[in-house]
Amino acid sequence: MLTTRPRGTADILPGQVEKWQYIEAIAARVAKEYGYREVRTPIFEHTELFTRGVGEDTDIVEKEMYTFQDRGERSITLRPENTAAVVRAYLENSLYAGPQPVKLYYVGPMFRYDRPQAGRFRQFHQFGVELFGTNHPASDAEVMAMAMDFYGRLGLTGLELHVNSVGCPNCRPVVRESLLKFFEPVYDELCPNCQNRYRKNPLRLLDCKSERCAELSKTAPTTVDCLCGDCRTHFEQVQQYMDDLGVPYVLDNRLVRGLDYYTHTAFEIMASDIGAQSSIGAGGRYNGLIEAVGGAPAPGIGFALGLERIILSLDKRGYAPDLKPIPEVFLTVTGDTASREGFKLLASLRAAGISADMDYQGRSLKAQMKYAGKISARYVIIIGDAELQQGRIVLRDMSAGEQQEVALPDVVAAVTLGLGGE
RNA sequence: GUGGGUGUAGCUCAGGCGGUUAGAGUACCAGAUUGUGGCUCUGGGGGCCGUGGGUUCGAGUCCCAUCACCCACCCCA
Incomplete structure (x- = not known):
């Protein structure tokens, strides 16, 4: 480093x-x-x-x-x-x-x-x-x-x-004077710190934590x-x-x-x-x-x-901030065509105010799912060859463990509904 | 500025009286018959042992210095 x-x-x-x-x-x-x-x-x-x-x-x-x-x-x-x-x-x-x-x-x-x-x-x-x-x-x-x-x-x-x-x-000068007068006879008994305070800032003589000084200042003027x-x-x-x-x-x-x-x-x-x-x-x-x-x-x-x-x-006191999952939606994509389709869908989700991300690592679906779970995404959208052919995607609710098929044009609405229903 | 404690994988820590290629758990990555997370199992990557000197045949281990962190003094929020 x-x-x-x-x-x-x-x-x-x-x-x-x-x-x-x-x-x-x-x-x-x-x-x-x-x-x-x-x-x-x-x-x-x-x-x-x-x-x-x-x-x-x-x-x-x-x-x-x-x-x-x-x-x-x-x-x-x-x-x-x-x-x-x-x-x-x-x-x-x-x-x-x-x-x-x-x-x-x-x-x-x-x-x-x-x-x-x-x-x-x-x-x-x-x-x-x-x-x-x-x-x-x-x-x-x-x-x-x-x-x-x-x-x-x-x-x-x-x-x-x-x-x-x-x-x-x-x-203030009155306090100063009366403090100096009060501590003068016991100056030698003060801790080194307080001897310094006596000269520089007598007010501080009042809040010394050393036992002897505290004892000495007990009856001091305030x-x-x-x-x-x-x-x-x-x-x-x-x-x-x-x-x-x-x-x-x-x-x-x-x-x-x-x-x-x-x-x-x-x-x-x-x-x-x-x-x-x-x-x-x-x-x-x-x-x-x-x-x-x-x-x-x-x-x-x-x-x-x-x-x-x-x-x-x-x-x-054990305070912990509320951490909302980011992103709310994670897109898993398998294959180049799916990747391009997903990229467009990603943009529409974000344009609708939904925080969304997708896989850029080219990982297996399983690895992508695992990642989505780790970052605690609320929803996962699965896009693969089968989905592309039918013009539908799989929308999976990660906490419920349930999923449904949604037609591509309806995805943003479906996610919005799901998130709104919280 | 003063004093005490602690520095070994990203994190939490083991490493007998100095002795081979420095370990565990966790995290990370990958796999468990080619499209589904959490649980489990298997494997993998990852370490100027804070740094610099010294002692020694040999130092993560002993000594010195230095730096950083933690705690306290001082002072302050």
Whole structure:
């Protein structure tokens, strides 16, 4: 073999691809019902969009981006997430000048240079939505409810929606300060990781899984403790709307998002059955992002859901796609004349919207029948010398094991009737 | 980036303390008295034993390196 697929990528083959089509179809339907229209942005963008939009000292930007120079010596990056790119498209195409709010959704591949493991790939896919132009707490609730609605339609139950508020530029420094103050006396006892977090991203001190750190941070101040008045009110109203909708959620004041642009509401949806990478979807409000990317300040909120992880969870629950046999009709032909007659019949069947195929291998009738059985064709049409002389063919129903003779001009009608009668 | 596990037909796996032409099941192809699938039987094709070094008279087997996959850390969807 010349080569293999790059690490962390996957070929999605027939038998698997139907699951993707199923998920994508439901995503499109749900998006439409919630008033979102699809947007397709480039797979790659100028690197600066992500360094500015996602945040200079996030893990994504520091060590996970696929970045390269193109032939024009521009620094290009394969998108590691899509929010920054959709914001860019929103600004570049002046969508802020149209009716507000603007609701966009996308489905497509993202790229992160990570070490692959269960539920984690270098090329993975997300279904995401972005809602620009409103800061109303109901919109926070709607976005979260929509994500849960989508999972529900797929048959994914038992997921946990964790919700938190990470504050705004006013209260974020307060959280930071109080965390630094709280952990300062025990700095030496923190794990090396957390000592690093202490310096770079104190918020993350709250969700360390190491026993000692968890113990130490038990009484630590949380984001919610430090919220300013506006943030507190907003968060309470979001919860009110969630309660009104009856969407279950758990308040999780340790929930911190890795991306810099989040403000106010942050949420994460967890699946317990897909391995260590249990986050199946996440999102939040990003009222500072549009300005950071160079636009006039405007609020925004969205989510991104991982399709590979959805499939993992579906698989765990034994979901199998409905596979309709392709083709519906298989033509067996013996001899050159039959082959030519069959070729014409094949075209008429297809023209009538019936999926049909015939043997091109010159195999024995028996072998052709065997093949038709293996690909689970619904009907087999047998054309040989005897049939040609009488102007009739044999139409065999493979699952019933019964067959009848049909005059050539009536074949399409007979097959249509048979398939329609299902 | 760190750690553990695993690499032998398309797939799932056997291969004792190194020793002949490397096996099974399954899948694929063909046949079982010249026109009928599924079941059964018979036969056939198919293997740089992940790759590269090393030890040895001799390596699928032992050693080293490397790559890939799986799992976990980190982080995230």
